[in-house]
Amino acid sequence: MVERGWGASSLSSDREEVSKGLWLLLTPAALLYLITFLAPLVVLLLVSFERTTGGVTASSISLQNYADFFSDGVTLRAVGRTLYLSFAIALGCLLLGYPVALSMRRAQGAVRLLLLFLVISPLLTSVIVRNVSWILILGREGLINVVLRELGVSDPPRLMYNDLGVMIGVVHVYLAFVVLPVFASLASIDPAVEESAASLGASPTRVFLHITLPLSVPGVIAGFTLVFVLCIGIYLTPVVMGGNFVVTISMIIADLVRTQFDVGRASAFSVMVLLMVSVLVWAGRQYERRHESPR
Amino acid sequence: MGARKQFDPTRRRFLSLSGSVLAAVASPFVMSAKAWAQSKTFVIYSFDGVLGRAFKEQVIPPFEQQHGVRIETITMPGSVPPMQKVKAMVEAGRPEADVIPMQLTDYVFARRNNLVIPLGPSDIPEYKNLYPQFITEHGPGLLLWSYGIAYNTRHIKEEPSSWRELWNPAYKGRVAINDPIFEHVLQMVNLTYSGKLLPINDQTFARLSELRPNLLTLYTTGAQAEQLLRREEVWIGGMWNSRTAAVQDEGVPVRFIAPKEGFFVRYNPFCIPRGARDPDLAKTWINYVCSKEPQGLIAEKGYQGSPNKEVVYSEHIKSRLIVTDPNVIQRAVKEDFDAIVDNVADWRRRWDAWKQA
Numbered sequence A: 001m002v003e004r005g006w007g008a009s010s011l012s013s014d015r016e017e018v019s020k021g022l023w024l025l026l027t028p029a030a031l032l033y034l035i036t037f038l039a040p041l042v043v044l045l046l047v048s049f050e051r052t053t054g055g056v057t058a059s060s061i062s063l064q065n066y067a068d069f070f071s072d073g074v075t076l077r078a079v080g081r082t083l084y085l086s087f088a089i090a091l092g093c094l095l096l097g098y099p100v101a102l103s104m105r106r107a108q109g110a111v112r113l114l115l116l117f118l119v120i121s122p123l124l125t126s127v128i129v130r131n132v133s134w135i136l137i138l139g140r141e142g143l144i145n146v147v148l149r150e151l152g153v154s155d156p157p158r159l160m161y162n163d164l165g166v167m168i169g170v171v172h173v174y175l176a177f178v179v180l181p182v183f184a185s186l187a188s189i190d191p192a193v194e195e196s197a198a199s200l201g202a203s204p205t206r207v208f209l210h211i212t213l214p215l216s217v218p219g220v221i222a223g224f225t226l227v228f229v230l231c232i233g234i235y236l237t238p239v240v241m242g243g244n245f246v247v248t249i250s251m252i253i254a255d256l257v258r259t260q261f262d263v264g265r266a267s268a269f270s271v272m273v274l275l276m277v278s279v280l281v282w283a284g285r286q287y288e289r290r291h292e293s294p295r
Numbered sequence B: 001m002g003a004r005k006q007f008d009p010t011r012r013r014f015l016s017l018s019g020s021v022l023a024a025v026a027s028p029f030v031m032s033a034k035a036w037a038q039s040k041t042f043v044i045y046s047f048d049g050v051l052g053r054a055f056k057e058q059v060i061p062p063f064e065q066q067h068g069v070r071i072e073t074i075t076m077p078g079s080v081p082p083m084q085k086v087k088a089m090v091e092a093g094r095p096e097a098d099v100i101p102m103q104l105t106d107y108v109f110a111r112r113n114n115l116v117i118p119l120g121p122s123d124i125p126e127y128k129n130l131y132p133q134f135i136t137e138h139g140p141g142l143l144l145w146s147y148g149i150a151y152n153t154r155h156i157k158e159e160p161s162s163w164r165e166l167w168n169p170a171y172k173g174r175v176a177i178n179d180p181i182f183e184h185v186l187q188m189v190n191l192t193y194s195g196k197l198l199p200i201n202d203q204t205f206a207r208l209s210e211l212r213p214n215l216l217t218l219y220t221t222g223a224q225a226e227q228l229l230r231r232e233e234v235w236i237g238g239m240w241n242s243r244t245a246a247v248q249d250e251g252v253p254v255r256f257i258a259p260k261e262g263f264f265v266r267y268n269p270f271c272i273p274r275g276a277r278d279p280d281l282a283k284t285w286i287n288y289v290c291s292k293e294p295q296g297l298i299a300e301k302g303y304q305g306s307p308n309k310e311v312v313y314s315e316h317i318k319s320r321l322i323v324t325d326p327n328v329i330q331r332a333v334k335e336d337f338d339a340i341v342d343n344v345a346d347w348r349r350r351w352d353a354w355k356q357a
Helices: A002-047 A064-071 A073-106 A109-124 A127-138 A143-150 A163-187 A191-199 A204-215 A217-232 A236-241 A249-258 A263-292 B011-026 B033-037 B049-067 B083-091 B104-112 B125-129 B163-167 B182-194 B202-214 B222-230 B241-248 B279-290 B292-302 B315-320 B326-331 B337-356
Strands: A050-053 A056-061 B041-046 B070-075 B139-152 B175-178 B215-219 B236-240 B254-257 B264-271
Touching: A002 A263, A050 A064, A050 A263, A064 A073, A064 A263, A073 A109, A073 A163, A073 A217, A073 A249, A073 B337, A109 A163, A127 A143, A127 A163, A127 A236, A127 B222, A163 A217, A163 A236, A191 A204, A204 A217, A217 A263, A236 A249, A249 A263, B041 B049, B041 B279, B049 B070, B049 B241, B049 B279, B049 B292, B083 B104, B104 B264, B104 B337, B125 B279, B139 B163, B139 B241, B139 B279, B139 B292, B163 B182, B163 B202, B163 B236, B175 B182, B175 B202, B175 B222, B182 B202, B182 B236, B182 B264, B182 B337, B202 B215, B202 B337, B215 B222, B222 B236, B222 B241, B236 B241, B241 B254, B241 B315, B279 B292
Parallel strands: B041 B070, B175 B215, B175 B236
Antiparallel strands: A050 A056, B139 B236, B139 B254, B139 B264
């Protein structure tokens, strides 16, 4: 009893030490977050109540910037377009990324590394260079249209300067954000589970639909949510690939700061976007948890 | 003992302080420690692209040599100063640069918010050689650039003379106009159909909608505009002369013209922010940039016109720049930048609605 008591006390003291050590390790990152993330957020929130007219900020505060967000049809349409694009892009990434993640799981050594490199390589290129380069392929005089014309298509479809162009441009880059979590989920599945199902006579399709796919759902949700949330902030790709006809909420916010000198309204709109993102992340996390709990 | 200033934690002070701290932390233009360490280092905002290179390689070195200083440049992305950041820094009493070249709408913002100091002929002796319309209360307007028509000479054999040519049905899907300085487009539409720049109204947007079938894209960056011309995606459009000239010199069959209804000329007032570390050196620098030799270099290397009457252009650069002689400068339309800043929010809202339609 005495020994156990001493042991328990020692364990508790060790835990406290570990806990202290952990806090110490976390402190630099926490401080960095405080300065570069939380403090700007507080400033953003405060500035969001300022009103600006003709480039001059009034000294009074008001909720008008928030009212503008909800009452202006142009802004609301931009929010709707952003959500639609985000959903379509996240879905596109999932449909294209899942098979890639599956191939990576089955591949070994160098092939797996090559696939990984191919998936992350778009992230290593400058966004301007990448988008402007797409003109060479998808533009009116681009590779695809030239080939189509050679094949007798007199009026080839527009592949750029519309929603499709934006989706292609963003899916190309954000694919990695789906592939990596899905791959992590797939890699954590014990192969013995699938082998057992197969040995009991399940076809490969059945094994995939009843074992592999359900067990990889947390990765799917994580990847989908990540891409969806990232897409809410897309700016440059819609500007270039959408020919500026695809108006997203980020474009409206950027213009408020740059051209209209209205930081107050831009801040209020940013706060609203932040709230939207928080709700989405929370919902994604809840859904993910529901799928994790049976395991 | 002097009166000690009490700390007054008002919201405005807090915001100013936070703004400057954030600006310092999050700035994309991180200044080197060396720049701060050298007392004779002088910091200016500069341009990106060809113009930035011209400044760095051709304009700055002679000044450094002559005055024994080292100039540290902070490149403005898109050659546009971050005015909100400038405001935060000026209000905090510590602007990071001593000279800020501004776009004209930025200048209105700076003037209205009292961010820059006045400059007169006693500060800038070179004023005597500048065309008076390019001298503002707070600095000289340098780097004259034009917004007119660029067209592809391979696809369009007859030189267009009017903005109306953009509406020509033969150019369906082959026209581009710009988005960031969209007020040029709106004023251009008015100029074409009513002969006046303002007001921007339903009629303006109705005419703009008639242009829509011809529009391939609304370009944002100069690099994008160049690529559209280079790839011959666009045959005709409202473009900036310097970008057209750069592509033309690569051998692409394009030309830039000033339409008969009028064209747009803008310039960058070079201003000194309040609280600048070395305003005297800043004035000397601005005076130097105004002078004949640097202005000639900027024209030759950066395709920008000069307000200096003494600058002599080569025949080659004369053919690339529209604004090389006073008669042509007179043909440029006179924009009301205060009206633009006052109305830009409403215009932008309508512009975005038009884009979404």
